[in-house]
Amino acid sequence: MTISNAPSARTAGTATAYWTVGPEQGELRTEDLPAPGPGEALVRSLYSGISKGTEMVVHNARVPDCVADAMAAPHQEGSFPGPVKFGYLSVGVVEAGPDEWQGKTVFCLHPHQDRYVVPVTSLTEVPDGVPARRAVLTGTVETAVNALWEAGPRLGDRVAVIGAGLVGGMVAKLLAGFPLERLQLIDIDPAKRAFADTLGVEFSHPDDAAGDCDIVIHCSASQAGLERALRLVGDEGEIIEMSWYADRSVSLPLGEDFHARRLSIRASQVGVVARARRHRRTTADRLNLAVSLLRDPVFEAFLTGTSRFEELPGVVQRLSDGTLDALCHVIEYPHTTETTR
The missing domain is CATH 3.90.180.10 (Medium-chain alcohol dehydrogenases, catalytic domain)
Known part of the structure; x- marks a missing residue:
């Protein structure tokens, strides 16, 4: 029309x-x-x-x-x-x-x-x-930059990015330039391996992903992906949640060892500059x-x-x-x- x-x-x-x-x-x-x-x-x-x-x-x-x-x-x-x-x-x-x-x-x-x-x-x-x-x-790219300002990766960190879509791929591409000990791009679709290879990033299926991560950045927009993030992050580690679920509800196992391990889940949203840079950018x-x-x-x-x-x-x-x-x-x-x- x-x-x-x-x-x-x-x-x-x-x-x-x-x-x-x-x-x-x-x-x-x-x-x-x-x-x-x-x-x-x-x-x-x-x-x-x-x-x-x-x-x-x-x-x-x-x-x-x-x-x-x-x-x-x-x-x-x-x-x-x-x-x-x-x-x-x-x-x-x-x-x-x-x-x-x-x-x-x-x-x-x-x-x-x-x-x-x-x-x-x-x-x-x-x-x-x-x-x-x-x-x-x-x-x-702006969304990915803001997420990294939120996450604040440090020298030698172990980082996982869950979800090899547009945003997850962007985040992984930018992280590939950081001096990390380990970086994995994680997705359930094995066809995403070629995409990760193009970006110069190690690919992993969720079942094979390495744990004890300092930071996990979640981009899969799925409950299963966020649950996997809780398992991959190390004690007192942080999950940066980039997925937007709109009107969907998500259930998480926040009993079990969530409190004992002092885990954190923090939202990243591009509407405002990340707090770590808000006063200077x-x-x-x-x-x-x-x-x-x-x-x-x-x-x-x-x-x-x-x-x-x-x-x-x-x-x-x-x-x-x-x-x-x-x-x-x-x-x-x-x-x-x-x-x-």
Whole structure:
């Protein structure tokens, strides 16, 4: 379904955006695009990425009411369960705005939309050496960076990452650069071994994973994975919980030896800068760090498919019902010309 509106004299024409309009229902809608004002930029999208975990929760109308406000994306329109315009991995080119921004390739935490107007303070410049398509991963790398600031790994630590999906893989990739004694990426799917090999990280099935870990970072979004984390972490060790279960309940064996071993489970959520860096880093600092890390071509392994913008409603449904498997599926917009900066 497409809703068209004639542009007014104070608009920059029209834009087309993806909206979730009901449980397992999405559509492209056309809307007026306001002309950029002082301190604002008009961005033409090149690519956007589908953050499968969170976006499937939105697609299936499973955002709990108690966190609906907290889960709103920076430039979201509408509200949960819908209609809502949601998404946050967009890369484009500035076509109008302040002189110093025009022509720059930028990342923005914006929903899937072909053209949009935002304050320039919402933009992160994509640096030289980072292809625009790869830059859609900026928001996910930012999530991984925040988790490591939460975890605070130390020299010689033994660390396990449970769940070799997009977020878990990102965390493991960043941890591979730390001087750890041991790092394992753990998943029940043996096919993930090749992915771990690409990242340069040791792979393990949960049954074979090494215990007595100083830190376990849990990313599998499963009760079984979190239970395994409790078994793998060493005495007085810490579990960093990165999974979001939305409206699902999780039961854990917090009797047994949980108290005797003085274990800790701590949440990591990218909405605010991790406490350990909150007084010295801004969200803009964190995004600039994240996009700079994407110069490493190994991050291409996280981009597992591309579709055209007009195919987006069907792509989201296929991701939801499992007929399309992906880490980060990329949406390509019309007239995209890739430039390796």
